[in-house]
Amino acid sequence: MKQLNAKILSNEKVGTAFYKMRLASSYLAKLAKxxxxxxxxxxxxxxxxxxxxxxxxxxxxLGIEVLYEVVGKGTEIISNKRAGEDLDIIGPLGNGFDLELGSDVNILVAGGIGVAPLMALAEGLSVKKSRKIHVLIGARVKSHVMCEGEFKALGCAVKVTTDDGSRGYKGLVTELLKKLLATHKVKTYLPDFRGITVYACGPNAMLKSVAAIAMEHGIPCQASFEERMACGVGVCLGCPVKVKSPEGYKMVCKDGPVFDAGEILW
Ligand SMILES: Cc1cc2nc3c(=O)[nH]c(=O)nc-3n(C[C@H](O)[C@H](O)[C@H](O)COP(=O)(O)OP(=O)(O)OC[C@H]3O[C@@H](n4cnc5c(N)ncnc54)[C@H](O)[C@@H]3O)c2cc1C
Ligand code: FES
Structure with missing residues (x-):
């Protein structure tokens, strides 16, 4: 991890309040996971x-891409940056997803802008061609559904749900997860759920629910938190998450943002 100036290659609006920014950095290209x-x-x-x-x-x-939603002052300023400008960034930070945990069947569950890091994960998992990747995207409304086409282009089986039913199923993305697991059991006739891994990123309530479903089925699950942060490097103790181990808390920025679901005191 280091502080660097990355050249902005592009910063394009890709939805109502969503932007994709491409950053040139051979350092991040080599190290970011x-x-x-x-x-x-x-x-x-x-x-x-x-x-x-x-x-x-x-x-x-060339570097990395970020996908972001404008929700406040900081992201609004970032959205106004132009190609050719330098961006002062520190990274890559935190511990990413464990790709070794990837199974024959991988279920990626996204809530809102939590879809952003799951694209890199899907690309990483799809290197092994025999892997089946399901992506379940939950969004508030149709215009907030991101990356559906990109996941499909990668060969993933994609299902979408929206809170108001304006696109795909109506309801929670966790309901889609339950449905998918039920179908899988019927199709494979397997008595258990060996060979499946669940990865999730989204709001805490969604992560808690995904973790409960995965643990109930005995499926390994990794959850990526989007806790509010300050320093981002484990110094200010501003991003704690409760864990079952004796230390009681871990820092999302330094120890996460990805944790094994079984490690967290939900
Ligand atoms: C590890 C990590 C990875 C992230 N990755 C992405 C990403 O890829 N794309 C993306 O769009 N966002 C991501 N986020 C969230 C993003 O950091 C925040 O949306 C951003 O910092 C908000 O800054 P702002 O100044 O625009 O909004 P602020 O003015 O700080 O806040 C505006 C509103 O957003 C809420 N808010 C701010 N931060 C968060 C948060 N972390 N979680 C929930 N609500 C928040 C505030 O409560 C407030 O209501 C990530 C967060 C973390 C911790
Ligand atoms: S943000 Fe400072 S410790 Fe995590």
């Missing part, structure tokens, strides 16, 4: 003071 993130300095001044964390959406030979 699915599930890791970068801390971006939004402006040269002091407002906003804190850097903003964004997940690695894609890794290429």
């Amino acid at each position: 699915p599930g890791q993130f970068v801390e971006i300095r939004c402006s040269k001044g002091t407002a906003p003071l804190l850097r903003r964390p964004l997940g690695v959406h894609r890794v290429s030979s």
Whole structure:
């Protein structure tokens, strides 16, 4: 991990309030892993003071791509940056997804902008061609469904759900997960769920529910947290998550953002 100036190659609007930014950095191209993130300095001044964390959406030979939603001042400033400008970032940070845990069948569950890091994960998992990758995308409304086409182009089986039913199923993405697991059991006639891994990224309530479903079925599950952060490197103790081990807490930025679901005290 280091602080660097990455050249912005493009920063395009890809949805109502969604943007994709491509950053040139041979350092990040070499080192960034699915599930890791970068801390971006939004402006040269002091407002906003804190850097903003964004997940690695894609890794290429040129650098990385981030996919982000404009929700406040920091992301709005980032969305106004232009190709050719330098961006002050620290990264790659945190511990990413464990690709070794990848099974014959992998189920990626995304809630909202939690879809962003799952693209890099799907690309990483799909290197092994025999792997089946299901992607379940949950969004509030149709216009917030991101990356459906890209996942399909990668060969993933994609299902979408929206809160209002404006696209795909109506309801929670966790209901899709339950349905998929039930279908899998019928199709394979397997008495258990060996050979499946679940990966999830999204709001805490969704992660808790996905973890409960996975653990109930005895399926390994990795969950990526999007906790609010300050320093991003484990110094300020501002991003704790409760764990079952004796230390009681771990820091999302340093020990995560990806954790084994069984490790967390939900
Ligand atoms: C490890 C990690 C990876 C992330 N990856 C991505 C990503 O790939 N794409 C993306 O769009 N976002 C991602 N986020 C969330 C992103 O960092 C925040 O949306 C961003 O920092 C908000 O900054 P802002 O100044 O625009 O909004 P602020 O003005 O700080 O906040 C605006 C509103 O958003 C809420 N908010 C801010 N941060 C968060 C958060 N972390 N979780 C939930 N609500 C929040 C605030 O409560 C407030 O209501 C990630 C967060 C973490 C910790
Ligand atoms: S943000 Fe400072 S310890 Fe995690």
